[in-house]
Amino acid sequence: MQKFRARLTLIFIVLIGASVLAAGLFMARMLKESHIDALKTNMERELKVILVTIDWRQTGTETEQIRYFTERADRLKASADARVTYIRSDGKVLGDSDHDPQDMENHLSRKEVAEAMQSGGFGTDMRYSATLQRNMLYAAVPVKEDGQIKGFLRLAMSLEDVDASIRQVWYGVLIGLLAVFIIAGLISYRIAYSLTRPIEMITRVAYQITNMNYKARVHIRKKDEVGQLGQAINGMADSLQLQMNRILEDESRLKSVLENMISGVMMIDREGKIVLLNRSAEEIVGFSSHELLGKKFDEAKQQYEFTQLIQECIDSKEHIRDEMIFYYPSERILEINLSPLSVGEGEWAGVLIVLHDITAVRRLERMRSEFVANVSHELKTPIAAVKGFAETLLAGALNDKETARSFLQIIFDESERLNRLIGDILELSKIESKRIPLQFSPVHMHTFVANALNVMNAEAKKKSIELAMEVDEEMYIEADEDRLRQILINLLSNGVNYTPEGGKVRVKVEPVEGSYGPSGDYERIQMTISDTGIGIPKKDLPRIFERFYRVDKARSRSSGGTGLGLSIVKHLVELHKGTIRVESEVGMGTKFIVELPVIH
Structure with missing residues (x-):
């Protein structure tokens, strides 16, 4: 310029x-x-x-x-x-x-x-x-x-x-010409400056807009053609800034959606390079975006079957849906959807891959299938017993009063067991579906535990089992008392049932270490139900809270258990925002440790 x-x-x-x-x-x-x-x-x-x-x-x-x-x-x-x-x-x-x-x-x-x-x-x-x-x-x-x-x-x-005379004229002309040159130079520079300065400003703003500085503006107040050009540049900058703001907002929304999607999203361009990878996809494939972006999909250390599926979609240019087991970074079942991308009039642009982790869904389906099978099996046993003994009675055993009475007692016990089983199944179903509203109220723990032990006292005396408690007189928590009693009775019943004669079942309630707040009051309590029973093998500990899981199936049936008690206890504890864990050693007894918040 x-x-x-x-x-x-x-x-x-x-x-x-x-x-x-x-x-x-x-x-x-x-x-x-x-x-x-x-x-x-x-x-x-x-x-x-x-x-x-x-x-x-x-x-x-x-x-x-x-x-x-x-x-x-x-x-x-x-x-x-x-x-x-x-x-x-x-x-x-x-x-x-x-x-x-x-x-x-x-x-x-x-x-x-x-x-x-x-x-x-x-x-x-x-x-x-x-x-x-x-x-x-x-x-x-x-x-x-x-x-x-x-x-x-x-x-x-x-x-x-x-x-x-002519020379004098020429001297005058030359002097005048020199003066005119000087004056003309100043005036010309001023005129040129007034003409080029706005154009220079417009050019500078245009360069800034080219460099994506859409806030730059031309400050010209003239109403001539240059001023109109400056206004047009400002209008263009306003329009570009508005459009870029919209683009940035849309990009931010899209990025937020992609980053917070549960499903993994990958995009591969027409050259086979990975150009997009959201956070969920990073977790699913086990590699960060820094490691994968810009690399060919077949060079990105991915599972062979997965790369073959991508190649198949690129070759066929058709949508593909499949399920695949991924073994890294952990074993999971993935649903993979591959969709070919195109721009314009069918021009090939790449592949969009959506990964759904359906491991939990498949596990849930398996659990439901197992639950139905277990329920069917559990229901079939007492029904078969009732049916068998009823047929025996109908066949003539009614004439023998002692045999008939024995068979009727068995039919009564099996029907009671069947009733308990159906009740527990319905109870568990309601708890799992969270259709049980909890009614929270202050619970005095010393009185509460003493009442629960009184309920179990008759059962414990039959086996000469000692019931003991260790609870502070001033301890209170906020809980649903009926559901908390159900938790404690189930755990005490479990302890009494699996403790040999002359054993001991003990309940201890104390504040959790490290749970004291700024005011000095504890915020969580720990309730430990321990027994001197037969204990649980280490291999069975991870599964004892599963529905219908029994460590000793023969003894569980003889004790009248349905196999749903601990599963119900776990769900009730979780409804109270608490946790439950078990510690046990075969022949040395078992401890169930329940942690609950003091205030909800």
Whole structure:
């Protein structure tokens, strides 16, 4: 822009300088012509005056005539301030005020003499005088007698004065031209600056917009074309900024959606490179985006079957859905959806891959299937017993009262067991579906545990099992008392059932270490139900909270258990925002440790 401004200023200066120079040339020419015309007029007038004083009828020899006319020429030069020359009709110089006529050549061919002879009047010429060695203006008139030309009278004046005047004019023109150049330069620069400055600002803003600085604006208040251009640039910048803000908002929303999707999303471009990978996809495939982005899908350390599926979609350009087991970073079942991408009129753009982790779904389906099978099996056993003994009675065993009574007792026990099983199944179903609203209220733990032990006291006495408790008198928690009693009774019943005669079942309630708040009060309690029973093998510990899972199936059936008690306990504890865990060693007894918050 500086170069453009300099060129524009130079153009202005050249145009103005050329105009001034042309005007100076024209003025000098006109001045010179005017001056010369005035000289010609004066010389013509003087020649006519001199003609009156000339006597061409002089007699005598040529030498006498030359002397006479030379003397006349000398006298006339003093009055006319010009060179005077007398020329005979044949061109012979008879007298000259500045030079010896004897040494002068014939003047008949001189332009002014020839013009005067041809026109019969006034003749002029401007030329360099070799005699006087300067530029001269010559004027000649013919001398006539009786209509015949007898000779010529010529005046010659130096043009030094004219040249001096022209030089003065040129000095003035050059000084004026220099002044005009300076003034024109300043004015031109100012004009060029006023023209280029807005354009420079517009160009700078355009570059900033090109560099994605959409806040840049042109500050021009002019209403001319440049101002309108600046307003158009500002309008374009406003539009671009609005569109970029929308694009950034949409991009932010899309990025937020992708990053928070549970499903994994991958995108592969037309060259087979991984160009998009959200957080869930990173977790599923076991590699970060930094490790995979920009790499070919078949070079990205992925499972062979997965890369083959991607290649199949690229080759067929059709949607593919499949399920696959991934073994890294952990074993999972994935549902894979591959969709070909295209832009424009079917132009191939790549593959979009959506990964769903359906491990939990398949596990749930398996658990439901197992639950249905277990329920069917658990229901079938008592029903088969009832049916078998009923058929025996119908076949004639009713006649034997002792046998009939024994069979009816078995039918009653099995129906009771069936009733408990159905009740536990319904209870567990309601708990799992969270259709049981909890009614929280303050519970005095010392009284609460004592009442639960009283409920179990009769059962414990049958096996001479000692029931003990260790609870602070001032301990309270907020809980659903009925559901908390169900938790404790189930765990105590489990302890009594699996503890041999003469054993001990103990309940201890205490604050959890490290759970004290800023006020100094504890925020969680720990309830430990321990027994001196047969214990649980280590391999069975992870599964004891599963539905219908029994460590000792024969003993569980004989004790009347349904296999759902611990599963119910676990769900009730979780409804109270608590946790339950078990510690056990075969032959040494078992501990169930329940942690609950004090306040909900």
